[in-house]
Amino acid sequence: xxxxxGKILFIDLSENQTSTIETSLYSRxxxxxxxxGVKLLYDMVRPKQDPLGPENILVFMTxxxxxxxTPSSGRVDIVTTSPxxxxxxxxxxxxxxxxxxxxxxxxxxxxxGKAKNPxxxxxxxxxxxxxxxxxxxxxxxxxxxxxxxxxxxxxQVACIGPAGExxxxxxxxxxxxxxxxxxxxxxxxxxxxxxKAIAVRGTKGSDIYDTKALQEICLEIQNxxxxxxxxxxxxxxxxxxxxxxxEDGKAFFGNYESxxxxxxxxAVQNVKEFIQQNHLKPESCLTCPLRCWAHFxxxxxxxxxxxxxxxxWPSIAYFMKLSDPYYIWRIYTLCQKLGLDVGGxxxxxxxxxxxxxxxxxxxxxxxxxxxELGNGKAFAEAIxxxxxxxxxxxxxxxGIKKAVQKIGRGAERYAVHSKGGTELWLMEVRPFxxxxxxxxxxxxxxxxxxxxxxxxxxxxxxxxxxKMVAKNIVGKEDAADPTRYDxxxxxxxxxxxxxxxxxxxxxxAIPFQPVGLELWSRSFSxxxxxxxxxxxxxxxxxxxxxxERLFNLREGLKRExxxxxxxxxxxxxxxxxxxxxxxxxxxxEAMKDEYYFLRGWDNDGRPTEKxxxxxxxK
Amino acid sequence: MKRVLLVNWEKCIGCRTCExxxxxxxxxxxNPTEARITVIKFEEKGADFPVYCQNCEAPACEAICxxxxxxxxxxxxxxxxxxxxxxxxxxxxxACPIGGLxxxxxxxxxxxxxxxxxxxxxxxxxxxxxLEVVSLDTIGVKRRRENIRKFSSYLDMMTGGKE
Numbered sequence: 001x002x003x004x005x006g007k008i009l010f011i012d013l014s015e016n017q018t019s020t021i022e023t024s025l026y027s028r029x030x031x032x033x034x035x036x037g038v039k040l041l042y043d044m045v046r047p048k049q050d051p052l053g054p055e056n057i058l059v060f061m062t063x064x065x066x067x068x069x070t071p072s073s074g075r076v077d078i079v080t081t082s083p084x085x086x087x088x089x090x091x092x093x094x095x096x097x098x099x100x101x102x103x104x105x106x107x108x109x110x111x112x113g114k115a116k117n118p119x120x121x122x123x124x125x126x127x128x129x130x131x132x133x134x135x136x137x138x139x140x141x142x143x144x145x146x147x148x149x150x151x152x153x154x155x156q157v158a159c160i161g162p163a164g165e166x167x168x169x170x171x172x173x174x175x176x177x178x179x180x181x182x183x184x185x186x187x188x189x190x191x192x193x194x195x196k197a198i199a200v201r202g203t204k205g206s207d208i209y210d211t212k213a214l215q216e217i218c219l220e221i222q223n224x225x226x227x228x229x230x231x232x233x234x235x236x237x238x239x240x241x242x243x244x245x246x247e248d249g250k251a252f253f254g255n256y257e258s259x260x261x262x263x264x265x266x267a268v269q270n271v272k273e274f275i276q277q278n279h280l281k282p283e284s285c286l287t288c289p290l291r292c293w294a295h296f297x298x299x300x301x302x303x304x305x306x307x308x309x310x311x312x313w314p315s316i317a318y319f320m321k322l323s324d325p326y327y328i329w330r331i332y333t334l335c336q337k338l339g340l341d342v343g344g345x346x347x348x349x350x351x352x353x354x355x356x357x358x359x360x361x362x363x364x365x366x367x368x369x370x371x372e373l374g375n376g377k378a379f380a381e382a383i384x385x386x387x388x389x390x391x392x393x394x395x396x397x398x399g400i401k402k403a404v405q406k407i408g409r410g411a412e413r414y415a416v417h418s419k420g421g422t423e424l425w426l427m428e429v430r431p432f433x434x435x436x437x438x439x440x441x442x443x444x445x446x447x448x449x450x451x452x453x454x455x456x457x458x459x460x461x462x463x464x465x466x467k468m469v470a471k472n473i474v475g476k477e478d479a480a481d482p483t484r485y486d487x488x489x490x491x492x493x494x495x496x497x498x499x500x501x502x503x504x505x506x507x508x509a510i511p512f513q514p515v516g517l518e519l520w521s522r523s524f525s526x527x528x529x530x531x532x533x534x535x536x537x538x539x540x541x542x543x544x545x546x547x548e549r550l551f552n553l554r555e556g557l558k559r560e561x562x563x564x565x566x567x568x569x570x571x572x573x574x575x576x577x578x579x580x581x582x583x584x585x586x587x588x589e590a591m592k593d594e595y596y597f598l599r600g601w602d603n604d605g606r607p608t609e610k611x612x613x614x615x616x617x618k
Numbered sequence: 619m620k621r622v623l624l625v626n627w628e629k630c631i632g633c634r635t636c637e638x639x640x641x642x643x644x645x646x647x648x649n650p651t652e653a654r655i656t657v658i659k660f661e662e663k664g665a666d667f668p669v670y671c672q673n674c675e676a677p678a679c680e681a682i683c684x685x686x687x688x689x690x691x692x693x694x695x696x697x698x699x700x701x702x703x704x705x706x707x708x709x710x711x712x713a714c715p716i717g718g719l720x721x722x723x724x725x726x727x728x729x730x731x732x733x734x735x736x737x738x739x740x741x742x743x744x745x746x747x748x749l750e751v752v753s754l755d756t757i758g759v760k761r762r763r764e765n766i767r768k769f770s771s772y773l774d775m776m777t778g779g780k781e
């Protein structure tokens with residue numbers, strides 16, 4: 001089966017058994033990656049199961065382009081039921097693990113059941129072994145990767161840290177020393193299955209249908225990626241992202257209450273100097289020219305490797321108001337090591353500081369930890385406790401929504417989260433109506449999985465370009481204005497679809513839209529030999545999206561759950577470039593109406609009979 | 619003049635595009651195991667080294683081959699393996715000081731870089747220009763120039779100007 005490996009591996013940890021099925025059973029209708037992942041989850045998990053119980057499954061799924069010459073094809077998609085939101089939980093990671101799985105002969109791995117004792121899985125082509133991991137349990141991510149590579153250096157390792165073992169809803173799955181499927185608490189699901197790691201080694205490779213065509217297309221894609229503005233900036237994006245967030249008015253500080261933090265310029269300057277002093281060299285994921293990663297010449301604690309992701313540092317600095325780069329770096333390393341989602345953890349820390357300041361929680365609750373914005377030392381201590389679920393960390397490990405419910409005492413008023421309780425990413429959404437809608441309607445409640453290149457996001461700094469892009473998508477320049485509610489549903493639909501394509505094909509969402517659908521679908525045809533009309537591709541994406549919806553509806557999702565936390569509707573932004581902006585409930589609901597309509601769903605957000613019929617989902 | 623493949627490992631971003639294009643071109647499949655080039659990654663240290671056959675002047679593999687299957691191409695001077703003569707003893711792999719040769723697991727044959735008949739595809743596809751084809755008479759000065767750039771701040775200090 002060209003492009004695909006042709007098999008999906010099933011591992012039942014309760015029964016200690018493995019089996020495979022043909023990928024072709026699903027690939028025609030669901031493409032791969034996220035698409036097939038969602039289909040497997042929908043078919044295999046009965047409604048309303050405990051996400052941390054043996055009934056839930058954890059799917060690692062590559063796409064038909066993963067592990068080929070196609071640029072930026074290092075991706076693997078993770079699909080499960082999220083313990084944080086109790087809805088569909090999706091996350092996606094780059095690197096080399098997904099490709100290695102493909103080369104071992106599997107398009108995906110599905111983990112069922114729960115092992116009696118801690119185990120890890122070693123895959124070497126057709127050999128799949130479930131091995132004892134009692135000695136690995138308790139080890140951090142860096143140690144685990146090192147141990148599983150001893151004498152087997154070509155192993156690619158997916159693992160959880162202590163945070164996943166302790167089932168923190170903020171825990172992710174790490175891939176080697178750097179890439180993370182960080183969101184939706186996927187690490188907790190792995191931990192709940194007593195599964196510490198999956199080490200993969202594959203020597204079979206990916207078969208290609210038309211090698212000549214693929215060579216040509218890949219050069220074109222690479223050239224297109226090099227024309228992206230991000231390409232030139234990527235190696236310095238680690239600090240330039242701070243500037244860009246500031247220029248576009250996306251930056252907020254602390255628990256979404258300050259927009260003009262006096263140290264914000266200093267923070268950027270410090271980070272810039274720190275990075276310039278210690279930057280060793282840029283790094284990329286498989287076949288990607290973008291070099292989003294940076295190796296640092298400084299060593300972490302216990303000699304841990306320092307390789308930084310550009311999107312994470314601003315969340316640490318902004319949420320916790322840290323202007324000392326030493327602490328930003330230290331907290332980043334800590335999260336990577338413990339197996340935590342940097343963005344989500346930072347958001348929870350900011351909330352705790354807010355609650356502390358407002359007197360909702362006290363020294364007694366926190367067992368002596370001084371939650372105070374700017375206090376890096378205290379936050380580092382608190383994060384260690386969060387990962388181990390010790391003291392107050394046990395409550396914070398639940399994630400924002402469940403944590404404030406547990407705390408009570410009106411804590412809910414201070415919480416900012418998206419649908420299902422997932423933390424927002426590192427930007428303010430109140431002025432960005434499209435992003436806000438995305439966070440409310442999307443599959444797993446985080447806009448990471450749906451928006452990347454929204455023209456709203458760069459409207460302030462590059463208005464001309466933003467207007468042009470908006471015109472191309474919805475036929476109206478004004479649609480780029482972040483604060484407008486009209487046109488946004490259409491735009492959300494477009495970017496959601498793009499993301500689903502990328503996640504299902506197995507390529508990165510960052511260059512996906514700039515490169516353009518045509519080249520990716522030509523690459524798909526060259527790899528697989530399957531000729532797809534754009535119309536068929538669109539239908540596939542609609543099918544995946546509507547199945548995600550059906551899953552969430554089956555878990556009990558209602559129209560009123562497609563929302564963000566109350567605070568974003570009640571409290572206007574107090575200062576800065578977006579002073580006065582707040583989400584208007586009525587206009588927001590109208591955006592939802594239109595979005596549902598465009599998706600072929602009724603006013604309750606349920607797919608209509610006709611839609612189900614068109615998509616073959618009846 | 620003989621031209622060789624030269625790597626500037628400091629430029630390598632570890633994306634392994636070279637492995638993908640090499641195996642695709644030679645084996646019609648994307649498979650690092652079947653590629654003639656491998657990026658050896660030291661993820662903890664932040665270093666990536668693309669490793670391939672250096673096409674030596676006095677190849678150890680040629681010297682050790684009991685079947686006299688290894689020879690030099692008349693035009694490109696690349697070290698090649700005559701598969702019809704090769705007995706599959708893998709002595710060449712043992713003898714090579716850098717690991718330039720490998721063994722195709724399915725075909726059971728020695729595989730190695732043949733410089734794509736003088737125009738290596740990995741050079742064309744490397745997004746960072748970390749791989750280059752360099753003529754033998756410039757290879758020394760090229761490396762010297764690249765390496766001395768590390769001291770360019772000293773040069774700026776001495777001359778009072780940026781390069």
